[in-house]
C-alpha cells in the first residue's frame with residue numbers, strides 16, 4: 001500500500017531527508033541532505049551534504065519575471081509550474097551524483113517551491129479576500145521525476161489557519177536551536193529578512209517571529225538595474241565605498257510597514273524598484289551615485305533588523321545574534337549590523353554548527369520530518385486565535 005512507506009518512515013530510527021529551498025533572491029536552489037532521528041523538541045539532526053545549484057541567467061529571468069510582473073501569461077505560468085520541477089529534478093540528480101548518493105538513499109524530499117506571489121491582505125488590501133501566497137513548482141512532478149516521496153507547500157496550511165504563510169522558520173528554530181536559559185536572535189537574511197527571538201524562557205509560547213523588511217532584495221535590484229551584468233554587491237564592497245544618505249534612509253524607513261506591529265510579512269511586491277525610486281525622489285536624491293544608494297540600502301537593511309529586535313524582542317543587556325542566508329557573505333552588512341547592535345554579538349550561523357547557506361533547506365527538511373512523525377503546530381491567526389495544524393502536502397512518486 002502506498003501509505004505503508006510513510007508509516008515505515010515514521011517508525012524508522014532515522015530518516016534521510018533532502019531539503020530544498022529557493023528564496024525570493026532567485027539565486028539558485030539550496031539543497032541539504034539531512035539525517036533526523038526522533039522529532040519535535042527531541043529532534044536530533046545532522047547535515048550530511050549541502051550545496052547550491054545556481055539558476056542559469058535565462059531560468060532566473062523567467063522566475064524573476066513571474067515574481068515581479070504585474071500581469072503574467074497564464075499559459076506560461078501553467079507550463080513553468082511543471083518545468084520548474086524538471087529543473088529542480090535535474091539539479092537534484094547532479095548534486096546526488098556529486099555526493100556519491102543515489103535517489104534510493106533519500107527517504108523524502110522537502111521542497112519549498114519558488115514563491116512568485118506573496119499576497120496577504122496587508123499587501124493586496126482588497127476587502128473581503130483572504131491572505132494568500134503562491135509557490136511555483138509542482139511536487140507531484142518532482143516526486144515522479146525523482147522517484148522520491150515529496151513533501152511540499154508548507155505555507156498553505158499556515159495561511160488556511162489564519163496566518164500569512166510566513167515566516168515559518170520559527171517552528172524549526174524552536175525545535176533545532178532553542179537553548180534554555182539563553183536569549184538568542186536568529187536572523188535569516190535572504191531576499192527578505194526575518195527574525196526569530198528565542199528568549200530561552202521555555203514558556204511554551206510561540207516565539208516572536210516576523211519579517212523585518214529587506215534582506216538583499218533591494219541591493220540586488222539596484223545592482224542588476226544599474227551595473228548589469230553584475231548581479232550582487234559581492235562582499236558588500238560597493239556599499240563599503242559609498243556614503244550613507246541620511247534623507248534617503250529616512251524616507252525608506254518612513255514606509256508604514258516598519259511601524260506596523262508584528263506578526264507581519266512582506267515580499268518583493270512591497271520591496272520593489274518603485275519603492276526605492278519613490279524614496280529617492282521624496283528625499284530629493286534621484287541623482288545619488290550607485291555606491292551611495294547601495295551604502296544606504298545596506299544600512300537600511302541593518303537598521304530595520306536592529307530596530308525590530310529592540311522594539312519587539314525585549315532583549316537583555318547583552319545577547320547573541322546568529323545570521324543565516326546569503327546576507328552573511330556581505331561583509332558591509334555584517335559590519336552595519338554589529339554597529340547597530342553594539343550590545344549584541346553578531347555572528348555567522350555556523351557558530352551554531354549549521355552552514356548559513358544550508359539553514360533554510362535544513363528547516364524545510366525538519367518540517368517534513370515533523371509531518372511524517374505526525375506532529376502539529378500552532379498558528380496565530382489575525383483574529384488572535386491559535387489553531388493547531390500540520391504543515392505540508394505529500395506527493396507519491398507513482
Ligand SMILES: Nc1ncnc2c1ncn2[C@@H]1O[C@H](COP(=O)(O)OP(=O)(O)O)[C@@H](O)[C@H]1O
Pocket residue numbers: 022023024025026027028189190191192216217220232233234235236324325326327329330331
Ligand atoms: N558573496 C556575497 N556577497 C554579497 N552578497 C551575497 C554573496 N553571496 C550571496 N549574497 C546575497 O545573498 C543572496 C542570496 O541569499 P539567499 O539566502 O539564497 O536568499 P533567498 O533565500 O532569497 O534565495 C544573493 O542574492 C545576494 O544578494
Ligand SMILES: [Mg+2]
Pocket residue numbers: 021022023024025026027028029030190
Ligand atoms: Mg537563495
